[in-house]
Amino acid sequence: xxxxxxxxxxxxxxxxxxxxxxxxxxxxxxxxxxxxxxxxxxxxxxxxxxxxxxxxxxxxxxxxxxxxxxxxxxxxxxxxxxxxxxxxxxxxxxxxxxxxxxxxxxxxxxxxxxxxxxxxxxxxxxxxxxxxxxxxxxxxxxxxxxxxxxxxxxxxxxxxxxxxxxxxxxxxxxxxxxxx
Numbered sequence: 397x398x399x400x401x402x403x404x405x406x407x408x409x410x411x412x413x414x415x416x417x418x419x420x421x422x423x424x425x426x427x428x429x430x431x432x433x434x435x436x437x438x439x440x441x442x443x444x445x446x447x448x449x450x451x452x453x454x455x456x457x458x459x460x461x462x463x464x465x466x467x468x469x470x471x472x473x474x475x476x477x478x479x480x481x482x483x484x485x486x487x488x489x490x491x492x493x494x495x496x497x498x499x500x501x502x503x504x505x506x507x508x509x510x511x512x513x514x515x516x517x518x519x520x521x522x523x524x525x526x527x528x529x530x531x532x533x534x535x536x537x538x539x540x541x542x543x544x545x546x547x548x549x550x551x552x553x554x555x556x557x558x559x560x561x562x563x564x565x566x567x568x569x570x571x572x573x574x575x576x
Contacts, residue, residue, distance in 0.1 A: 401436055404428055405475035410467035411455055417467050419454045419475065422514075428477065429456055436476040497554045498526050498536070505529065506557060506565060534565060
């Protein structure tokens with residue numbers, strides 16, 4: 397397993413007595429958890445023997461996890477898959493964005509992505525934590541309407557903020573002139 401692995405899911409808890417796992421899905425690759433596919437869990441490659449939707453999450457059965465006790469030991473574990481399995485070159489994983497510079501439409505620095513805050517799937521997006529040069533932080537919704545990946549003159553990828561709503565960038569609202 398020398399290929400770069402990325403997190404595609406996280407075990408929330410065990411379900412039932414036959415080793416099913418409740419999974420928070422962190423991948424938008426269609427069919428990622430289809431029966432017959434595989435993931436790396438706790439350092440071992442596991443074949444998916446079944447999956448089905450359950451209350452906004454996914455119930456997954458894996459070979460080698462056959463009872464509740466085995467499933468409970470995996471609580472909080474990350475499910476990994478090769479990064480090469482990503483079907484879309486325009487897809488970025490959270491770990492690829494951390495450390496990336498954030499710039500405005502003119503290329504001026506707004507900081508760097510320092511973390512990710514995962515929201516419930518119902519929110520439809522996660523938040524990127526951006527740290528400014530002065531150490532302050534602000535939150536950026538990770539949605540295509542606000543951000544795009546752009547290359548500078550040297551070919552370095554940067555996260556460019558596109559047409560942000562007023563007040564999105566920390567301090568912007570505080571520095572705005574009051575209405576007369």
